[in-house]
Amino acid sequence: MSGAEAISSSTISISRVSSLCQKGRPKQGASIFSKTTYTVQAQNLKLLNGSSSNSFPGSRRKCCIAATSAPDAVSKRSGGSRGRFYFNITGFPFPLGPFLERRTIRKEVDKGRIWIFEQEQALGFSSVTTNIRMTVIKLKSGGLWVHAPVAPTKECIQLLKELEAPVEYIILPTFAYEHKIFVGPFSRKFPKAQVWVAPRQWSWPLNLPLEFFGIFSSKVLRDMDKSSPWANEIEQKVLSSPEVGIGPYVEVAFYHKMSRTLLVTDAVIYVPKKPPEVVSKEALLEAAKNGLAVKLLSKGKEVPNDPIIDNESTRQTGWERMVLQILFLGPSDLLEPRKSFTQMSQKLIVSPIIKTLVFSKVPEKRYSKAPGGIN
Incomplete structure (x- = not known):
């Protein structure tokens, strides 16, 4: 673990x-x-x-x-x-x-x-x-x-x-x-x-x-x-x-x-609400991409193929997706992780x-x- x-x-x-x-x-x-x-x-x-x-x-x-x-x-x-x-x-x-x-x-x-x-x-x-x-x-x-x-x-x-x-x-x-x-x-x-x-x-x-x-x-x-x-x-x-x-x-x-x-x-x-300092920017941006894991777990929802822009919001999305994948086997809300992440963070x-x-x-x-x- x-x-x-x-x-x-x-x-x-x-x-x-x-x-x-x-x-x-x-x-x-x-x-x-x-x-x-x-x-x-x-x-x-x-x-x-x-x-x-x-x-x-x-x-x-x-x-x-x-x-x-x-x-x-x-x-x-x-x-x-x-x-x-x-x-x-x-x-x-x-x-x-x-x-x-x-x-x-x-x-x-x-x-x-x-x-x-x-x-x-x-x-x-x-x-x-x-x-x-x-x-x-x-x-x-x-x-x-x-x-x-x-x-x-x-x-x-x-x-x-x-x-x-x-x-x-x-x-x-x-x-x-x-x-x-x-x-x-x-x-x-x-x-x-x-x-x-x-x-x-x-x-x-x-x-x-x-x-x-x-x-x-x-x-x-x-x-x-x-x-x-x-x-x-x-x-x-x-x-x-x-x-x-x-x-x-x-x-x-x-x-x-x-x-x-x-x-x-x-x-x-x-x-924590924000990603730990030691987690690299590159890892956060990679997790924010709508890759294979997001597509497989989206249950038929349309997954946009937007380019990744390096900003605080994108890095935060990457962190939220990481957390859900660590906590759960096959989380269903990777495409829009904010709601589940908010329920689980800062506690x-x-x-x-x-x-x-x-x-x-x-x-x-x-x-x-x-x-x-x-x-």
Whole structure:
């Protein structure tokens, strides 16, 4: 699953995810886009995503959620395209692009303490592109705790080294291939760091061991583990389903106590109104074309063959189409995506695909309130 952000047409109680901030908790019916890690920072639970912010009524405490979407924060990128080379043609059933070059953008979302690193990620040779996110937290020890590494390009590693702190822990919070693929190469850049992985790892169509992905000597994340090296600062909760289809859904949520920040991967997502900064203009314009996918899904409607003009409106159409294709299998409204996109954007949601394939098959549990942190 990857870093785009999008929403479900129907809302679902986030308590079902069993990994929320106990303080400043969003109301039921709040919903979330993308894969992989996005950050919501809040005063009144203000969502730092895209160019706008939202608030949940009734919440006055600061709370952040990090998952895969793009917050409003000061960004840092290196000049030019040097140091962005990264070769990857793997992935199933489609390879994960870009195949040769990945730009990295760093944003500071909690001064001196939390940063996000975003890269573009594409689905094979399609026009569907989104953002994938790595979140970095500075611990009291002075070391860095890295959640869901992205491709370790020279640019990415330089932006990380500018934080002037050693990488102590590298976290793989999910079984998902699009996050797993970068952990091995990233950990080789920081050989002294400990690698921790979500339990019940598996892959498909071949169930390959972690060593195949270059992940060696890793430790396993445990539910509410108070013995982990970061337990005094970051709580963790394992979300694990029975086998649904080809394998179990497994994800570990984390709660950074000092900043009241919740980190999730795919369990909940946020779809920003505007395309993330890291998604290229070329990808947005390509998605805005009335190509084969639009024609096939238009159900007999006449599809105009107008030339593509590079402007904000065209790029927005491209983003809206990307989101619908990430959230739904075969969306029927690609020709005019605005109405469906508006219903799903700027909210915390459960991805319709995750809701249908996973949560709908798992009995809902009721969780008693914990004295603080995650429950």
